[in-house]
Amino acid sequence: MAQPQTEQAPVLFETSPDRYRHWRLEVQGDTARLVWDVQEGQPLRPGYALKLNSYDLGVDIELADAVRRLRFEHPEVRAVSIVSGKERVFSAGANIHMLAASSHSFKVNFCKFTNETRLAIEEASAASGQRYLAACNGIAAGGGYELALACDEIILVDDGSSAVSLPEVPLLGVLPGTGGLTRLSDKRRVRRDHADIFCTTAEGVKGQRAVDWRLVDAVSPRSRFDETVRERVAKLAAAVPRKEGPGVRLPALDVKVGRDELVYTHLHVTIDRATRTAGLVLKGPSGPPPTDAAALRREGSATWMLRLFLELEDAICRLRFNEEEIGVWLIRTEGEPDLVAAHDEALSRLAPTDWFAREVLLLAGRTLRRLDVTARTLFALVEPGSCFAGSLLEAALACDRTYALDDPDRPVALRLSPLNFGALPMGHGMTRLQARFPQRPEALEAFRKRTEAGEPPRFDARAAVEAGIVTIAADEIDYEDEVRVAVEERSSLSPDALTGMEASLRFPGAESMETKIFGRLSAWQNWIFQRPNAVGEHGALKCYGRPERPAFDWRRT
Amino acid sequence: MAQPQTEQAPVLFETSPDRYRHWRLEVQGDTARLVWDVQEGQPLRPGYALKLNSYDLGVDIELADAVRRLRFEHPEVRAVSIVSGKERVFSAGANIHMLAASSHSFKVNFCKFTNETRLAIEEASAASGQRYLAACNGIAAGGGYELALACDEIILVDDGSSAVSLPEVPLLGVLPGTGGLTRLSDKRRVRRDHADIFCTTAEGVKGQRAVDWRLVDAVSPRSRFDETVRERVAKLAAAVPRKEGPGVRLPALDVKVGRDELVYTHLHVTIDRATRTAGLVLKGPSGPPPTDAAALRREGSATWMLRLFLELEDAICRLRFNEEEIGVWLIRTEGEPDLVAAHDEALSRLAPTDWFAREVLLLAGRTLRRLDVTARTLFALVEPGSCFAGSLLEAALACDRTYALDDPDRPVALRLSPLNFGALPMGHGMTRLQARFPQRPEALEAFRKRTEAGEPPRFDARAAVEAGIVTIAADEIDYEDEVRVAVEERSSLSPDALTGMEASLRFPGAESMETKIFGRLSAWQNWIFQRPNAVGEHGALKCYGRPERPAFDWRRT
Secondary structure (H helix, E strand, C coil): CCCCCCCCCCCCCCCCHHHCCCEEEEEECCEEEEEECCCCCCCCCCCCCCHHHEECHHHHHHHHHHHHHHHHHCCCCCEEEEEECCCCEEECEECHHHHHHCCHHHHHHHHHHHHHHHHHHHHHHHHHCCEEEEEECCEEECHHHHHHHCCCEEEEECCCCCEEECCHHHHHCCCCCCCHHHHHHHHCCCCHHHHHHHHCCCCCEEHHHHHHCCCCCEEECHHHHHHHHHHHHHHHHHCCCCCCCCCCCCCCCCCEEECCEEECCCEEEEEECCCCEEEEEEECCCCCCCCCHHHHHHHHHHCHHHHHHHHHHHHHHHHHHHCCCCCEEEEEEECCHHHHHHHHHHHHHHCCCCHHHHHHHHHHHHHHHHHHCCCCEEEEEECCCCCCEHHHHHHHHCCCEEEEECCCCCCCCEECCHHHHCCCCCCCCCCHHHHHCCCCHHHHHHHHHHHHCCCCCEECHHHHHHHCCCCEEECHHHHHHHHHHHHHHHHHCCHHHHHHHHHHHCCCCCCCHHHHHHHHHHHHHHHHHHCHHHHCCCCHHHHCCCCCCCCCCCCCC | CCCCCCCCCCCCCCCCHHHCCCEEEEEECCEEEEEECCCCCCCCCCCCCCHHHEECHHHHHHHHHHHHHHHHHCCCCCEEEEEECCCCEEECEECHHHHHHCCHHHHHHHHHHHHHHHHHHHHHHHHHCCEEEEEECCEEECHHHHHHHCCCEEEEECCCCCEEECCHHHHHCCCCCCCHHHHHHHHCCCCHHHHHHHHCCCCCEEHHHHHHCCCCCEEECHHHHHHHHHHHHHHHHHCCCCCCCCCCCCCCCCCEEECCEEECCCEEEEEECCCCEEEEEEECCCCCCCCCHHHHHHHHHHCHHHHHHHHHHHHHHHHHHHCCCCCEEEEEEECCHHHHHHHHHHHHHHCCCCHHHHHHHHHHHHHHHHHHCCCCEEEEEECCCCCCEHHHHHHHHCCCEEEEECCCCCCCCEECCHHHHCCCCCCCCCCHHHHHCCCCHHHHHHHHHHHHCCCCCEECHHHHHHHCCCCEEECHHHHHHHHHHHHHHHHHCCHHHHHHHHHHHCCCCCCCHHHHHHHHHHHHHHHHHHCHHHHCCCCHHHHCCCCCCCCCCCCCC
16 A cells, blocks of 8 residues: 555545644534534645535545444434535535546546545435435535535525536536436436426526425525524424434554555455555454443443454555555455354444444445445355354355355354344345355244254355355365465456446346446446546537537547 | 448348347257357358357347347247357356447447347346246356346356456446346346446356355356256246247348338338438238237238337337437337237237237337437437327337327327337336336326326327327428438437437436346446557456557546
């Protein structure tokens, strides 16, 4: 990591409110305000100015941090308003000049990250009892409106000019990049012909029509705008049950960045540039779990699962952005499977009544979903001393393949825990076991019953292959070669074809708004981002802000 | 059409068994054999040889015709085997040299058409009682295996070498282009890690492992192969109810191709190259419908709805392939709305007991679904003399917007019929009304009840806007300008951005295997087809068959 392949400085994802440059987090009783006042002169990378609350990845990293901290550090908050710190402008959206100057892979990963932040907002509302309201005090364009779409309510000032808009298609020749189209149709249920007009009208829609078309929930004259927002935030808060504070401060990650490695407390990442692979070793807990909510609260920031998944989340983001050529991630674990399962069971038992236990599981779930949509090949390696149990087995189940070393003298042990049966769902709502065994629901049901009865299925390497949990087991003589050849072969294939293939095979069965955004919408966006009509010398994205009009190849595909 | 924009001859879609070059359709009692013996020297366009039963669009046009004719002309057939006419090879898949030499838009449209043919096979099985079996007497690679995946059963010869395979990712750096990945995961429920290995192993999987991994249903030694196929086809046939013959011969289309127009019996297509628009006028029936199944059978090939949708299907395919730059299609109707509804009601009433009525509706449904996934802007224009009722209203509901002329002296009349409530579903299983009004199920239910009671909702222009059936109504003074400006604006936007936007907005809510193929998988494929790693000078697709190895940009996105 000390020597990333890009010439640009690596992107860092850790931040905290005292270091925010673009946001202010203001907590007042059971509501909070997230005020964005993007600093023009402080882009993540030099070369563009963040005018009119337009944003880049740096702005979104702070937002993601704020949303996460509100859940852990301010459980008393029941409603959050997203408020502009600018006069008469909510946001101009993702910064165009940043996009135009970015590589294809950066653009795609930027959209993925911002989508994940929006999904975290929606999850905070649905699962953490923190409702969000977007207070659009002026134009909310493109990504600015898409952020509003992630909120439960959108209030737009009614001043004769302020509009919401998705001008990407008419102005830039690309799609809204942060799930906007899918949220219009699937979340807000905007009629498709209205959505069609809206998305092709650069100036957007304002006033009563915006309400009639379900684009916003209410409009309010400027004179009453702040009052309206306060009232509606109070109403949102009142509909949500209170949670017992105080919050739990999120730990600083304290990562040691070495030459080609990242050393966290419970996670060790190494990079092998020759084979273009990364090794991730997830470490199990070193002692028994807290026995009750009070003990869990005393562990607080030091809670094993909290810390591990924060670290894994950080590593996933760093690897995605800073190590684009590292195409295969090898996921290992180290520790005691029964200890992992004991922690899983404790959190699973406490979660129904303890918000902190619940938040830890939600974080683990979100992080595993980041793995699911990561455009890298994921192989899990089950080796002696590993602890692929419950929550950590989910990391293996998120992988494209799993290899196990079958050595009778040093047997591996995989096992299930209650967390394999619903607490850590994939984006389309299925568990990873359901997605893996669509043709064997009765086997899964048997697994679930045994786990509930306190006799969870356990597997050595052979049994795991028999049960379908592991792809291939090999003995001591063959294992190393088997893995080496598989990794070499994988590393030699077209990165693009692998991305499309993995995105298709990882999500059998159902779809949800979330997977439609990542699978359907993002794939179209990726295609468009690659087309000369957008990024060619005379493409719309390149021409934006220049006198020249874009020159299109008119052939429809 | 006489002067297509491409220099190549236009693609024609009409054919018949006596003109097939690559297939033989052999009907024997209640089973049929579709024998493909692709003629190397007869590609659709010069420049490549169709070796080893590899195929191009010309081959698939014949297959689509055969599948359709079996349904109409041979209702007595209950099971069809797809059999190779070559020794020891089922099919090498889509012809690589054809793909490498094709434009991006041709490739994408080729994949769309072949997917539609596969879906028609699956619909024939599910809705027409004609089961399909793929008799893989040798290698079934890539698109060859994907054709097998569209069948109910796949039998593979077990000779120590014949395998099924999807070698696109490892050999060509692209995805299987005809729905293979989605069918593996969602239809055959192949475990995702098995699918991962299968799709990255160029030589494929053979013998018992192919059965164990659910890639095929059975293997059979060569000595017993033909017998096994016969037995299993007979078994498939026996499980399907018999239908009353005789069949109905599909009419010849008898299209007059003029300068910039296509004149069919019930459809008139005009091209305006200056505005890059096509006008499609669908004509309603000229008389009352047949009153019973016998009368309908006497109409046979001349049945209004049969003929209209065959013509529309032909026009959609021609416009997609031969008129790539014509980006906006304006759909009008001419006729008597109540007559359309009378025909709808007759077919709707007869369909539960009459296979021919059912086939006509299935054809109409498939054709409307072709509209849904057509990468062109669709506007419906409701003007005096139009007949947007029932089945023809579905064409408007498939459009991105609908404009109506509101002239009290010449009022338009739109109305519902029983066919708006399930017989003509979209690819994700919803009706177009459901997809349009996800937030108003109770209004839809009221519409349905009134239609069932013989009092279907009727709308003039204003009422249609009120009800949300029409997007915009304008009076005589404004209408023409309103439409002209909308079309001009639309025609000026990036064709790619429009394609991605329309594909997203047209399918709110649920997904199915079909829409996952068109929305998720195809979008990834389109992206990959555009990437230098596939189509660049050193891309995998370009290097195929050359000594040179592809040179990849290793950055993952």
